[in-house]
Amino acid sequence: MEPRHPRAKAAGKRQRLTAATARVLHEQGVERTTIADIARAADVPAGNVYYYFKTKDELVQAALAEHAGHLGELTALLDRLPDPRERLKALIGAWVGRRETAARYGCPMGTLAVELDKRAEGGLDLEAGRVIRLLLDWVEQQYRELGAADPEGLALALVGAYQGMSLLSSALRDPEIMTREGARLVRELDSLA
Structure with missing residues (x-):
C-alpha cells in the first residue's frame, strides 16, 4: 500500500476537524467548547488545529459550512422523490429519525443560531441564518410545486414546527414529542389540497 499524498492527508484531517467541530458545538455549545475538545473529538493534536483554523470563529464557520453541506446532501436525496408532498414527508421523517439527538x-x-445571535461580534449569526434560509427556501419550493396557497407561510410554519418540537423535545428530554409532532405534520400535509 502506498502512502497517502500529503494534500489528501491534510484534507482528511481538515474534514475530521470540521465534522468534529459541528458535532461538539451541537453537544456543548460554542462558549463551552474549547479547541482541545475539538482536537480530541477529531483525534488530532491540539496544536495541529491552528494549522487549519486560526481562530475559534473559523471553526464555527466550518461547522456552519458542514451543516449546510449536510442539508444540501439531504435535500438532494429528497429531490430524487418524484412528488413534493413525499419529499416533505421524507424531510419530516428525517427529523423524527434524529429524535434521540x-x-x-x-x-x-x-x-447554534440562537447561541450565535447572543454574541456581540463576528456576524456568524447571519451565516447561521443563511443556512436556515436554505432549508426554508427548499421547503417553500416543495409547497410551490404542490400548488399550495402561501408557500412561504407554509414553509415558515413547517420549519418553525420543527424548531419548536426540537426545542420542546430537548427541554423536556422527551424524544416522543418529535414522533407525535412529526405524525401531526404528516397528517397536515396529507390534508393539504
Missing part, C-alpha cells in the same frame, strides 16, 4: 441537544442549526 434532538431530545438531548436540540436542532443542530437552531441551537
